[in-house]
Amino acid sequence: MRRIALLLVAVVTLAGVVVSMAPSSGHADGEAAPIFGVKIPPRYRDWRLISVAHEEGNLNDLRAILGNDVAIKAYREGKRPFPDGAIIARLAWSYVPSEENNKAFGRPQSFVAGPPTNGVQFMVKDSRKYASTGGWGFAQFNDGKPADEAVHNTCFSCHERVKDRDFVFTHYAP
Amino acid sequence: MRRIALLLVAVVTLAGVVVSMAPSSGHADGEAAPIFGVKIPPRYRDWRLISVAHEEGNLNDLRAILGNDVAIKAYREGKRPFPDGAIIARLAWSYVPSEENNKAFGRPQSFVAGPPTNGVQFMVKDSRKYASTGGWGFAQFNDGKPADEAVHNTCFSCHERVKDRDFVFTHYAP
Numbered sequence: 001m002r003r004i005a006l007l008l009v010a011v012v013t014l015a016g017v018v019v020s021m022a023p024s025s026g027h028a029d030g031e032a033a034p035i036f037g038v039k040i041p042p043r044y045r046d047w048r049l050i051s052v053a054h055e056e057g058n059l060n061d062l063r064a065i066l067g068n069d070v071a072i073k074a075y076r077e078g079k080r081p082f083p084d085g086a087i088i089a090r091l092a093w094s095y096v097p098s099e100e101n102n103k104a105f106g107r108p109q110s111f112v113a114g115p116p117t118n119g120v121q122f123m124v125k126d127s128r129k130y131a132s133t134g135g136w137g138f139a140q141f142n143d144g145k146p147a148d149e150a151v152h153n154t155c156f157s158c159h160e161r162v163k164d165r166d167f168v169f170t171h172y173a174p
Numbered sequence: 175m176r177r178i179a180l181l182l183v184a185v186v187t188l189a190g191v192v193v194s195m196a197p198s199s200g201h202a203d204g205e206a207a208p209i210f211g212v213k214i215p216p217r218y219r220d221w222r223l224i225s226v227a228h229e230e231g232n233l234n235d236l237r238a239i240l241g242n243d244v245a246i247k248a249y250r251e252g253k254r255p256f257p258d259g260a261i262i263a264r265l266a267w268s269y270v271p272s273e274e275n276n277k278a279f280g281r282p283q284s285f286v287a288g289p290p291t292n293g294v295q296f297m298v299k300d301s302r303k304y305a306s307t308g309g310w311g312f313a314q315f316n317d318g319k320p321a322d323e324a325v326h327n328t329c330f331s332c333h334e335r336v337k338d339r340d341f342v343f344t345h346y347a348p
Contacts, residue, residue, distance in 0.1 A: 045348075048219075052226045052236045052267070053275075056283040062226045064238065064347075093226070093347050101227075101343060104332050109230040113347040158278050169275060173238075173267050173287040 033146035035153070036137035038124050040144065041068065044089045048072045051173035054095065054111075061092040062113045065170045070125075081135060081166040086125040088168065092118040119147060123159075123168065134159070134167040207320035209327070210311030212298050214318065215242065218263045222246045225347035228269065228285075235266040236287045239344045244299075255309060255340040260299040262342065266292040293321060297333075297342065308333070308341040 032039050047066035055061050067075060071086040094114035101110030119142040127135035138155035140147040159167040206213050221240035229235050241249060245260040268288035275284030293316040301309035312329035314321040333341040 046222055049223050051287045052238050054228050054285040064226050111228040113225045161278055
């Protein structure tokens with residue numbers, strides 16, 4: 001009996017600690033973006049990497065796509081549609097040649113991430129809340145401020161092209 | 175007295191669990207690379223993102239530089255030299271045009287990560303063990319197998335160019 005009590009205390013203490021250590025993905029900071037009401041998820045910069053890309057043209061950036069734990073798990077298990085709670089983040093930085101790296105490689109070939117550019121974008125899966133847009137809420141923030149409604153009106157019409165992949169363009173880079 | 179005993183059990187139980195949950199950065203998988211004896215750190219694909227880059231030429235890749243907790247902390251705090259235990263990983267994937275993205279953007283501009291290429295590289299900080307190479311051990315693995323000694327002989331001579339930044343080329347992308 002005493003052992004059971006001891007074990008119970010240990011488990012309860014443990015549960016409290018585990019809860020306090022859990023990522024607070026239910027909370028979000030700052031102003032909500034229009035249409036979908038998405039806020040910047042806390043600590044998204046700590047999320048794991050899904051893949052990387054380079055856009056030429058006006059965008060002219062190097063970008064990283066990160067996922068929260070739910071998104072990464074779904075990617076790795078090939079689970080589609082993504083479960084509710086999945087969030088995918090798109091970060092981007094200016095595409096700049098690296099003189100330093102070019103000297104090291106002995107030829108001009110190296111491009112690295114400069115200052116952040118083109119805002120930060122998020123896709124948030126909530127199949128009930130965002131039922132009319134494939135279960136995804138979309139948001140873009142420029143310098144921490146939500147982009148305007150016109151920008152947010154363009155998200156789904158483009159992502160609809162990849163409806164067969166649950167509206168997500170990015171593939172996981174192993 | 176009983177409360178103290180209960181608390182003690184809880185703390186001990188907790189300590190056991192925390193230890194078992196801790197990243198086993200002391201353990202590494204597979205064959206050790208030549209010269210520096212570095213093994214592939216477990217779960218490095220889960221590490222946080224330091225930055226991204228694109229190399230043209232023979233390399234022709236998109237790359238991501240990830241860091242373990244010690245490395246990320248040092249980067250964010252601007253701490254140099256990096257403390258012992260810091261590990262930096264360089265992953266790379268083939269640089270491939272994305273027809274799908276190009277259609278979405280309405281012009282050929284999008285390049286994404288294809289299959290992995292150019293191996294995976296690591297820099298491991300151990301100021302005593304690697305005293306003769308700036309405190310860093312270097313390793314490259316191709317398809318999970320260490321590259322040969324000749325490859326490993328080229329690492330430090332190149333990284334020496336950025337001695338003033340503790341021999342690390344990559345800057346942190348905020």
